[in-house]
Amino acid sequence: MLTSEQRKAIHALQQKVEHADRIKLKLNWDMLASESRSESGTEDYFHYNAQGDLLGFLAIYQFGNKIECCGMVDPDERRRGIATMLLEQASSDWLKRTERFLINSPVLSKTGITYCKAIGAAYAFTEHQLVCKEVPIPFTKEGVRIRPAVANDKEKLYQLDKEGFGLTANEVKSLYKNGGAEGNYIIEEDGQTVGKLRVDRQKKESWIYGFVLTKERRGKGIGRAALTDIVHREVTNGKVVWLDVATDNDAALSLYKTCGFTADGAQAYYELEK
Template identity: 30%
Template sequence: MNQHSVTGEIKTEITASDRANIARLIEDYRLYEGVDFLVPLEEMLAPSENKPAPLLHYQGDTLTGFAYLQHLRPDAEIEIYGMVHPDHRRKGVGTTLFEAAKAVWRQRGASDLLLVCDGALSSGKAFASAHRGAYRFSEHRMVLDPTSIKRPQLSQGQQVQLRRAEGTDVPILAHLVSQAFDSSEEEMENWITESISADNQRFYIGLLDGLPIGSLRTVSFGDLTDIVTFGVLPLYRGQGYGRQMLVAIVDLLLEEQWPGIALDVETKNANALGLYESCGFRKIRTCDYYQVPEGELARS
């Protein structure tokens, strides 16, 4: 699908030529800004039935910018990760992409629309401000340093077993995830049913004496695997079970020789941040999230 605008053309069908253009634009961005783009190329271009298509902005044959839209669950907001080539900034490219992203948000009926910016760069913050984005929260990106893992001291009868989930475990996973993240169990069941069969995703259940008390998921792109959707039932928090689950999945991923193991944590979540740091994860960057207000969403 192609859309024309006063500043160029928006394209959503990705060809091999587009992939090469995106890779070059990401490299230009890295050289100009001195940092990597927030989302790996493999993740942005991974095929998915439910993920919104990337939005590409072309001026003639030149790729001048793009927006990657992340919509993780039906009840979740849409996150926008965008980039404009340094030579084409302040020419309406970012605004055109933003308007196209707003159209996707309307079509999907997502809860909110968030602009995601690298906390170290002023350009993203300026764009969010120009579009009346209200600061909502920040997250640290963390990667594993295997030499810094502090392993928990386990007593008899306190060990959590981590088991990979199967399709028949969807109702259990839906209950665990909905309780851990205060979300609809029915929506979680539909989402997990769709996600559990993906080649690059795995769900795990934490069992204490055979009782499911927590869950987590891994999502892999290229050489990197992310630990996500990690939660423990409220009744079992603060007792070291989450640490056991985290160390268990880290050990499993290390055994599989994954070059990169990462996760994200909200900057104000001191308990989780302390847990991740003690399990060997180190901060490499911070992302800021800005919520687009209803008034801006209503404009077109």
């Protein structure tokens, strides 16, 4: 796993970059903080100066058959080849091992978007970043409840991810290698599993990932009831809640807005050719 010193240095650099560029980076801190992070030794790439200051960082995140990477360079040290060096190291390790190698950049990051285009990466898609800071208006539906997932729920989680996101069995299992069922919640209707989501809690923020319902239970108010329940808990506990949604997923965007979320930035993805 990453050392506490490495995590502190990454966080400090993230704050400096976000303040200078007025953006929000998607660094997936739940994965960076995982105990099994970097077991292979090739998930995180660092560039330090002679004094030991972190000037550049790039992280690899594996999601089934695709790789996502997010990098950053100290604003005072750009145009010195640091980003290119880090990406070359990462692509050398990962490009032939995955079907898709995606580079993530905030839409508002002029340097990030310009860099992706300059290296010939092809635009793939964009995700909205949505935020909820206020306690949402309660919405209840009889028979619907949300509970923490336990070890015995793993197969249910696997099945929901396979059906909801079109993943293979091996791809789904790779998503859970870092923490098992921890952080996941099961959505039930009348005692039957009908969906799931995952919550990553940080100091001041909570991020919602992997929200999915079985196909036949969508559009019936179940998702709204589950989301307002979990978001109510998080905001009441002092958290700002974030989630991502594809820009072409109008149904999901509409649902999230009814649960108190508003758009606050977007993340663009560019695909690196093999």
